[in-house]
Amino acid sequence: MTKAAIIGSGNIGSDLMLKILRLSGTLQVGAMVGIDPGSDGLARARRLGIPVTAGGVDGLIGLPGFDEIEVVFDATSAKAHRVNAARLEPYGKVLVDLTPAAIGPFVVPAVNLHRHARARNVNMVTCGGQATIPIVAAISQVTHVHYAEIVASIASRSAGPGTRANIDEFTETTAKAIEVVGGADRGKAIIVLNPAEPPMIMRDTVLCLTGDADPASIRASIETMAADVAGYVPGYRLKQAVQITPVDPGEPLTTLVGDARPVWKVATFLEVEGAAHYLPAYAGNLDIMTSAALRTGELLTAGIVA
Template identity: 65%
Template sequence: MNDRVKVAIIGSGNIGTDLMIKVMRNSQHLKMGAMVGIDPASDGLARAQRFGVATTAGGIDGLIGLDVFADIDIAFDATSAGAHRRHNEVLQAHGVQVIDLTPAAIGPYVIPAINLEAENAANMNMVTCGGQATIPIVAAVSRVAKVHYAEIVASIASKSAGPGTRANIDEFTETTRAAIEQLGGATRGKAIIVLNPAEPPLVMRDTVFVLSDLTDQEKIEKSIARMVNTVQSYVPGYRLKQRVQFDVVSRDSPLNVPGLGPLSGLKTSVFLEVEGAAHYLPSYAGNLDIMTSAALACGDMMARRRIAAGIARGGMEAM
């Protein structure tokens, strides 16, 4: 029998609903406690009710009013950066550990392939979909050589970008840029998101450009391959679209990097594709799938730590 820690999901939209299904199907240590929304007619709340999960359309205040709230140890917030700030204050006051799927970046940035084992904060920020897909590649290059500049371009299907994503474009680019530097190890980072209106919708595509010190190309390629395998362990649809490309930037023809000036070295170009698992979202929505998959990995790690320490607000349940 496995002990389970009860969780609440705040946000009954696409991301929250997909995460709920992942918790119920794939989690090793989590159990759904409550689904929280603000639209009584949302499909997410309706599905949760059919699954026998406690629901409320009263937002964070409605969650606190549920009987099951006393047993909630971890809450996933899949709303917006603005709403998350209040949600976090309320949840922290009740001793609930928070996993933030918005770009609010209140807590430390967490990307499972890079630093999940090292973080155990009261609020864990999952960066952004583009960050989850691309920053592991920057970190893989950083393991081999000093990275001076890293630029990522995340292209997602327009249909997979809901109101929360569209309302947080500025936060997306800033949070991703900061995480490229903090987790990826780049001296300077840049992030761009593209909403692709193509029909039929295309799966998530990501491009990573890294300028590093000149070093052994084979070592970088092997480091990237190991990192791709690590990400695939929790996001099976994550893959290289083609072989890693290299260009030597000579001192005679340096690249002018804003804020850093002219630089030479090795330019590494990596092209990625992320296909979703289609638990709730369509398979082209890899941008949403990688966020929910990363959040699930984070939640399971939090639960394992609580189980090992015997810490639970409402007592752990045996399944």
């Protein structure tokens, strides 16, 4: 078993801890790290017999057994990850970054994990990115994507202090990853914190302006990709049939695509239900991040990705 440390004892870190304990056949939680001695995440880890520290990254480095830890998951914030990565850099650990810091390459397991098998610090983009970039990438496999816009709607209750503090980073990081990983010429990202009660589960809309291709091929590529993501995020699914409509020749799109003339408008509607390991099922935005991080950590440390 490969030992892993989790920095961040909040919602995301706690959910990831339980996922590793319940689902992973290759990873073992070797340390839970926080900065609040009274946090529920640290208390739960103690009850489970996991070594803990409230001393942050320096407390982790000082823990007995630190040398045995091979992978560190960072579930703090973009600002904190920059500090944590710098402190851990001399120790040669694999870092899986669940913040929007984007120091290392963007990774979406179903799309491009194989390209970054040797990276020492990989970035999991954002919850919206993990949900929507696979769809953009699936369309890019079939035809040119001139423009891709995503809207991630999550329950306000599932957006903790870390999420709210990183809203700007969310939109910037997700938009960039839509281009770098998804293959779109231009990407745009919007996040909506929905205050509805009872809380809604995560919903995502992906709108792409594309080149010419057989609509059946576009739909088939999207459906195959959705099944791949559902392999590690069981609550991930298409909400309804993919909608493909022709672009009107007179439709004003220059502000989005310049002089290009897209042929199709492709609209994909997604739903992500959480597994409720630590948080309610409506928190699919957190579940897809921890599920993707778990898959990434397992494959990178097991040497499966070639």
